[in-house]
Amino acid sequence: MNDQAFPVNDPQAAAPQQPPPEGDEEASGGRSLPHHRPQAAASQQPPPEGDEEASGGRSLPHDLQAEWTRFGAWREQRLGRLATLSKWLRQSDFDPALWQDSLNGLEQRLRQDLVQLAFVAEFSRGKSELINAIFFSDHGQRILPAGAGRTTMCPMELASDPRLPTGLRLLPIETRLDAATLAQWKTRHDAWNDLPFAADDAQGMSTALAHLSDTLAISLERARELGFHLEDAARAAIVRTSEGLVEVPRWRHALLNVDHPLLAQGLTILDTPGLNALGAEPELTLSLIPAAHAVVFLLGADTGVTRSDLELWTQHVGEAGRLRSFVVLNKIDTLWDPLLGPAAVQAQIERQRESVASILQIPVERVFTISAHKALLARIQQDPELLERSGVPALEAALSQVADRERRELIDSGWRATLLDTLMLLERQFQQRIRQADEQRLELAGLEGKNKHVVRNLVMRIGMERKEFDAGLSKVQALHVVNARQLGKVAELLDVQAALGQLAELRQRIRTAVLKTGVRGALEATFADVRRRIGEVEAALEENRAMLTGACEQLNTEFAFSVPSPKALKLEGIRLELDSTQQDYLRYLTPARWLRLQNTAHAERLVLSALARLRSLLERGVRDAQHWNRASLAQLDVQVRERKRNLGRRMQSLEQVENAEGELGQRIAQLRKQASEMRHQRAQLRQYFEGAMK
Structure with a gap:
């Protein structure tokens, strides 16, 4: 199969270029277009009052901010109810064997469960710019390196873990010579290069992240040893130097830990840098991408589905990934033609969407057309009209709904059933205690x-x-x-x-x-x-x-x-x-x-x-x-x-x-009172559990 079977040529063979300055029309392909689904963004509910404070004062994307702030409040509320229930059970002298394991398991799921979004694309599809537009526009500048050519050269995971220092950790490419998995390397802290920066230092973060573009010039033999597939230099995106060496990424994997309101709510991001990196790292294809709750698969609106795009989609996203994927046609501003009317431009975009949906065999509703560059520019310049035309709010609305729904369904799937089972066990214990108190009272009354x-x-x-x-x-x-x-x-x-x-x-x-x-x-x-x-x-x-x-x-x-x-x-x-x-x-x-x-x-x-x-x-x-x-x-x-x-x-x-004479009547009265209190406590038990199940 070759690129001629699809809309336009594969741009990967181009040599890398320096990232363009902010607002460079050439880098994003020119002018911006009205996006194709304004109703998707408009359908979202406004965020609750106090969202600005809850998100640390940052100007976050509206839909993501609203949905994740609501979820954060919902999660904290559930954790609070669970803590209240556990405290009451402990104080009420219930046997921990009946409830402690179950409630601890629920709490652990709430605290530790993460939702991962995987961004998958070939080089030069604007993936880093889209992450900038969605997550880092509040810094007022481009944080992840983005532009023409190859920018992010290695896979990167973005998360917010307060237990770890803020900064970027880089794993050298030479670690590929060792057969250890990425999961194993993550436990070997001395193997990583640490680039710390202050949480509020946007320039420091940008400087650190610029190292994602670092390369090494090595021999062909050494490159093969490191797992680079060199039989097709164009597909592998390998750049040859004048000395006969080849340029390869300097880093194998990156971990970015930042204080970010969305990431702090349990959202994590996986940024993958193209076919060659995925092909050399089986763990990415076989573990990290399948574990993602949603996959954002980027294409160029000007190129459509190229041969390498299709290979990436079929071999690395896979059948299961299609069910949770959103396909994004980026750089729609390249399709803007001032000589055509808005209707003709929109028709051109719709044809491209339908073509992509047909080739990838997904519903056309899951194909979004955007301009990540224009969205970032609009947010930095606070231009709501340009932001709406960029199409990114519609994508954010879909992502926020999916991530929130995935997480709620994951937690709710066993939440209510576990609580009901635990309640049943405790009610049985209560009933047994009440019966024993009544039997003992009747036994004493007979004396x-x-x-x-x-x-x-x-x-x-x-x-x-x-x-x-x-x-x-x-x-x-x-x-x-x-x-x-x-x-x-x-x-x-x-x-x-x-x-x-x-x-x-x-x-x-x-x-x-x-x-x-x-x-x-x-x-x-x-x-x-x-x-x-x-x-x-x-x-x-x-x-x-x-x-x-x-x-x-x-x-x-x-x-x-x-x-x-x-x-x-x-x-x-x-x-x-x-x-x-x-x-x-x-x-x-x-x-x-x-x-x-x-x-x-x-x-x-x-x-x-x-x-x-x-x-x-x-x-x-x-x-x-x-x-x-x-x-x-x-x-x-x-x-x-x-x-x-x-x-x-x-x-x-x-x-x-x-x-002791006279003790009998007093003891009977005590048992009667005890049984009455336990009946009242049993009603409280159900109320506490019903509160936790809401």
Whole structure:
């Protein structure tokens, strides 16, 4: 397939140029156009009062600011309600085994969950300028290097983490010679070059980010060792020097940590710099981009879909990415022609949108036409008319809705169900306590008017009950032993070394083999083995559940417990993610990538990436099984403790009655009051949980 099959030529072969000065018409392609969907931006609700203060006084994009400020307030409100509920449960003497794990898990999801937007494009599509326009226009200048030619030379992640210093961290390109994954490199702080700057120093940040354009002049042989695909110099965007060397990016990866109101709300940005960088980093294609909640795929409005654009879309965004992608035709000002009327210009834009949607096989509504350069200029100059014509507000409106919806759905998916399950367990404990208080009161009421001999007989009877109950606890202990043995079987099935042994052996072979073969076969065999192991784990857990159900029914009959049968644990989510991961890797291993796989470090990074993702799934399966195991026995353990406590209280009450005249009526009144207070507390319990579920 070649570029002639699509609207215009691939611009990548052009040599890099210096970024143009602000407002350079040539860099953005000339004049600006009215954007194609003004109604998308207009449909957004205005931000709530106080947004300016909530965002740190910055002039943020309207829709993003409003949506994320609302979400931030919503999240803080939920965290507050969760903290209130936890405090009340702790003060009310509820057994932590029934609620602590569940509520801590919900809090952790709220605090740690991030929404990632991935910006994917070939060189010179205006990706950095769009990020400038959306996130950094309040600085009054261009922050990320942008302009004609290659500017951002390495992938960059943007986030806001108050635990880390403000600044830019750069990973040298030479680290590609080591097979460690990017995730592993992120833990090796001494391997990175740190460029700190003050949070309010826009010029310092701009100066640091200018290093994203740094290059190295090295030999062709060295470039191949570093994983650069040089068989097609134009596609690889490799620049040759007069000395016969080639220019390659100086940095492999960048991490930007800044104090930014949107990023502080949990939004993270992944900026990828083109086909060659993605091709050399399997982890980007197979881990980081698939993890993004939305993908912004940029094209040039003047070029449409080129050959390298299509390769980037099909091989790196992938089928799953299409469902959450927004395609952006940037530089629409290049299509402005003062000799044409507005209607003709708009028709030209619509034809381009429809053509792109058809080629990429996505709905035309997900194709946006913008001018990132004009949007940045409009925000710096505070020109609302130019901003509206740039088309960026419509894109921001869509991104804000998607990011917010993705996050709310992610949190809400298990939020209410977890709280309802926890409430049910606690209400059962409440009911048991109330019943025991009522039974004890009736027991004491039956002693009114009786002599001490009757009381002594009752004390002796309860003593016998305690001995019988303590003897019966051996069955509960045996149940724990059997359950632990079953959990050990699950851990054995999901053992990382055993399940991923073939990939570990493949990694060793790759280091010494002249030809790197067998990668696809080893991956397919490993995925099949992991899938088999997950099936066996589900069968083992179901067998364990049946055993626990029978044991709990027997204990319920013998000791008048009310322990519910454990719920079945299905690892469907892990299985679906395993299938998706396998599809990603097999799609990646095309014949076209065979030459890349002959690079030892690249092939080893691919295998390490697969090992990391599969290890994560296996460890998640073990954690799920452990949590299920604890939850399955929690009710039994709680009711055992409650019974022992109740027997002790009954014995104490009777001994007090036996040794003190007039104590009986007082104790009966106390128990009546206690049961009444617990009924009131049970109503409070539901109110607190209903508040947390809103």
